[in-house]
Amino acid sequence: MSTATALSHNPAELTLLGCDDHTNIAVFQADSAHDAERVNTVAIDLITGTILCDCKGAECGRACWHADHVLAAWRRTPAALVARHLSDTALCNLGKKSAALAATYRARIGRPLQDDVTALVAARWEWRERYNTNRRVAYSTRQGQPVAA
Numbered sequence: 001m002s003t004a005t006a007l008s009h010n011p012a013e014l015t016l017l018g019c020d021d022h023t024n025i026a027v028f029q030a031d032s033a034h035d036a037e038r039v040n041t042v043a044i045d046l047i048t049g050t051i052l053c054d055c056k057g058a059e060c061g062r063a064c065w066h067a068d069h070v071l072a073a074w075r076r077t078p079a080a081l082v083a084r085h086l087s088d089t090a091l092c093n094l095g096k097k098s099a100a101l102a103a104t105y106r107a108r109i110g111r112p113l114q115d116d117v118t119a120l121v122a123a124r125w126e127w128r129e130r131y132n133t134n135r136r137v138a139y140s141t142r143q144g145q146p147v148a149a
């Protein structure tokens with residue numbers, strides 16, 4: 001936790017809006033506590049760990065609770081939870097199946113289904129968590145500790 005406000009919030013307050021299988025970025029939203037008409041959006045690059053938020057605090061260069069909780073919010077998504085409990089073989093199969101479905105829907109209707117994309121991103125993320133592969137910039141892992149790049 002890097003912000004005082006993080007202690008008064010939790011990852012369940014962030015709702016997964018969607019993922020992109022080309023960038024491996026997951027996007028979450030949370031209603032603003034200060035402005036009823038504002039919805040804050042926070043995105044996490046699940047390869048690099050880079051987090052971007054558009055809330056008022058982040059706009060002013062301050063740390064925000066959205067950034068503090070977005071990785072935990074990702075970890076508690078159904079797709080990430082399913083991926084975490086699969087064997088290596090089942091995880092590979094999930095990734096291959098999701099990638100094939102995403103490609104099929106892209107070819108047929110011009111875009112993949114969000115469930116396929118989220119499952120694919122989750123399978124890739126889980127594999128990286130297990131084997132620390134393709135990580136350009138390390139970010140906290142399951143133990144919550146920084147990992148050397």
Ligand SMILES: [Zn+2]
Pocket residue numbers: 040042053054055056057058064065066067
């Ligand atoms: Zn924020």
